[in-house]
Structure formats: structure tokens, C-alpha cells
Amino acid sequence: MINQLRTMYSSFLLYKNTNEPFPPDYKWFITENHEIIGIHEEELSSKEISLLETFLTPYQIQLPLMTNEERKWAALIHENEYKDEENKYAYRFVYFSIDRNQISPIQFKSAICELFGREVPILWENEFEGIIIEEKIIHEDITSYEQIIDVLMSDLYVKIKFLVGTFKNNWQDVHQYYNTLLYAAKNVFKYATKDVLTYINAIPYVFVHQTSQEQSRSISESILQNYIDDEETTKMIKAFVSCNLNVSETAKKLHMHRNSLQYRLERFYENTDLDIRQFHHAMTAYLALLISREHS
Incomplete structure (x- = not known):
């Protein structure tokens, strides 16, 4: 088109x-x-x-006028204009997405700067998504984006999602870093249920997105077999992974006796040859669940 x-x-x-x-x-x-x-x-x-x-x-243009700092970052990212001496602080990119018609970009930027206690560069993709550029300033606490969501929800009734990138110490490959985070963000929230994800936690969702629907269904069925539509088993697997494969913690989370959980894990192993008490088996089962949920 x-x-x-x-x-x-x-x-x-x-x-x-x-x-x-x-x-x-x-x-x-x-x-x-x-x-x-x-x-x-x-x-x-x-x-x-x-x-x-x-x-x-x-589209009605409602984006804030770019500050000099934002112009520098835009030139750095899109035109690869950087100087080594300008790299004073570690930085990270944080993708955000706001539900439409909840808050104007100008109001959102004002709220973010107020929460940070200083001017924060924001590069907008459109009026409801963009990238916050967070510099790691000495003696400053690392920002909690869960707390930012709590404040925006309670004060402004704004629903928002964040994908938090990793800190970098140089400008090299900044264009790739920016585009990689955008690509991940536009896809992972199709699968993820959390409002705040780190880039590291988002990687499995990226892999799932890159798998075709036909391949996804085949992989999911071959791994989960008869358990593919078993809600209790899928709930058990998700809880087990979220508890770092700790049987006792998972049993508490699922409100069941530890021995009952052990029995169910053993039965799952006997029927699928997948022992999710082992890390690689657990990761395989978890990815299969992500795939089945997307393409069910």
C-alpha cells in the first residue's frame, strides 16, 4: 500500500x-x-x-517539540553521529506503549519527567508509543517501571506497557540496539501478559514470534502431546518455571502438597519423556506452551 x-x-x-x-x-x-x-x-x-x-x-500532530538533547539522540541513532567523548553515562532504551486516547504525548512526557525528577529524552514513534532514554547517573537509584505504572494508573488512569532494555556503555551499534528493542516490543506483548518486561525476559517471545504457525502447532503438539489442552498441567508448568524449578515453592503457589506435585511431575515425565525438573526440559515445555497459547 x-x-x-x-x-x-x-x-x-x-x-x-x-x-x-x-x-x-x-x-x-x-x-x-x-x-x-x-x-x-x-x-x-x-x-x-x-x-x-x-x-x-x-493523524493529528500532538507530539512535543524535540529538545536539543532529543535531537542529539535522534541524530545519534538514525544518522550514526557520535563522538566518544560524549559518552558520560551508561544508558538504556525503554520502550513504552500507551493505550490510545488516554493521555496526550505532552502530558505523558511531563509526567515521566516529574517521576524522574529531571528532563528525560523521549523519542516518539507515534502518539502512543516511543522510547525513553534513561541515563544511569551516579548515586541515583535504578528506576522501577512497575512503580511508574502504579503511579500513572492511580493518578492519571493510564494503562501502559514497558520493555526495558539493557544498559550500554558506548554508542557503537546504537542504531541496531534501538531497532532491535522496537522489533521485540512490537511482538512480545502479543504473547506476554505482564506490563513490564526486561529485554532478557522477552527473548523467548521473540523466538516464538519468528516461528511459523504451521511449525508452531507441530512443535507444540509433539512436545506437550495429550497435555496440550490440559489446563491443570499447563498451569503447573508455568508455575514451576516461574518458581525457578523449586518444587516446594511451586507447591505453595499451587496450594497443593509437595508429594502431590512430585507425583504429577513424574506422571508428566512418564507420558511425555519431558522431565521439567531439568532446566532444558523445562525451557522446552515453557516455549511449547507459549507457542500453543498464541496459535490455539
């Missing part, structure tokens, strides 16, 4: 989150893939605008 529009309209623009402002006198739309596109008003009749609005969402 984008290629067709580019052919039809000479002024067609696919907006990238760079340090350039939105060009004036353009009509802006969001595609189903959350890409922001624009066409100059002179090229559009009222009938064409109405037609475009049937399969594209009109």
Missing part, C-alpha cells in the same frame, strides 16, 4: 523519528502498522481525503 501511495502522490512522505520537524501543509495518517505517512494538501481533493480515511487513521 505504501508503495502504491508513493507512486500516486509525488509529495508522499513516510515520517521517521529523526531530528526533523513535521513538514507544514500536509495531511497525516497512521497505517495499520502504526507508520505515520503524509501527503501534501495540494495533491488531495476532499473526495481523496475521504477515501484515504476509509483505510487509514487520520
Whole structure:
């Protein structure tokens, strides 16, 4: 569709989150893939605008003006403009996604800066998702994004998800870091139920997403076998993995006797040849569950 529009309209623009402002006198739309596109008003009749609005969402520009710091980060990420001496602090990228029509980007940025107690660079992908750039300043506590969610939910009634990247100490491969986190974030929340994930915890979901539906179903059935639709067993596996394969902790979580859990683990092993008391078997079973949940 984008290629067709580019052919039809000479002024067609696919907006990238760079340090350039939105060009004036353009009509802006969001595609189903959350890409922001624009066409100059002179090229559009009222009938064409109405037609475009049937399969594209009109976009009203509400993003905050970029600060000098945000412009530097945008140039660094998208144009690879970095200098070694500028790297004063470790930093990490934190993806966020806000439910639509809950809070404006300007209000959201103001709330985030207030929670951090300082100006925090934010690069917006569109009006409901973007990347927070968190610098690890000496003598500052590491930010808890669970607490940020609690505050935003209680004070502003905003539902939000975070994917927290790892800290880096240099600018090299920053473009790849940025794009990798975005790719992961746009896919992992299709599977994950938590509102805050670290990039490390998100990796299994990325692998699941990259597996075709046909392969996924085949893998899931071959591993879980007759247990694929057994809610009690899948609940047991999830709890066992979340408790780091600790039988006693899992039994407490499931409100059952330790011996009863041991018996069920043994029965599962006998019927599937999968002993989830061993790490690699547990990880295999857990990935099979993620796959079956997505493609059921």
C-alpha cells in the first residue's frame, strides 16, 4: 500500500523519528502498522481525503517539540553521529506503549519527567508509543517501571506497557540496539501478559514470534502431546518455571502438597519423556506452551 501511495502522490512522505520537524501543509495518517505517512494538501481533493480515511487513521500532530538533547539522540541513532567523548553515562532504551486516547504525548512526557525528577529524552514513534532514554547517573537509584505504572494508573488512569532494555556503555551499534528493542516490543506483548518486561525476559517471545504457525502447532503438539489442552498441567508448568524449578515453592503457589506435585511431575515425565525438573526440559515445555497459547 505504501508503495502504491508513493507512486500516486509525488509529495508522499513516510515520517521517521529523526531530528526533523513535521513538514507544514500536509495531511497525516497512521497505517495499520502504526507508520505515520503524509501527503501534501495540494495533491488531495476532499473526495481523496475521504477515501484515504476509509483505510487509514487520520493523524493529528500532538507530539512535543524535540529538545536539543532529543535531537542529539535522534541524530545519534538514525544518522550514526557520535563522538566518544560524549559518552558520560551508561544508558538504556525503554520502550513504552500507551493505550490510545488516554493521555496526550505532552502530558505523558511531563509526567515521566516529574517521576524522574529531571528532563528525560523521549523519542516518539507515534502518539502512543516511543522510547525513553534513561541515563544511569551516579548515586541515583535504578528506576522501577512497575512503580511508574502504579503511579500513572492511580493518578492519571493510564494503562501502559514497558520493555526495558539493557544498559550500554558506548554508542557503537546504537542504531541496531534501538531497532532491535522496537522489533521485540512490537511482538512480545502479543504473547506476554505482564506490563513490564526486561529485554532478557522477552527473548523467548521473540523466538516464538519468528516461528511459523504451521511449525508452531507441530512443535507444540509433539512436545506437550495429550497435555496440550490440559489446563491443570499447563498451569503447573508455568508455575514451576516461574518458581525457578523449586518444587516446594511451586507447591505453595499451587496450594497443593509437595508429594502431590512430585507425583504429577513424574506422571508428566512418564507420558511425555519431558522431565521439567531439568532446566532444558523445562525451557522446552515453557516455549511449547507459549507457542500453543498464541496459535490455539
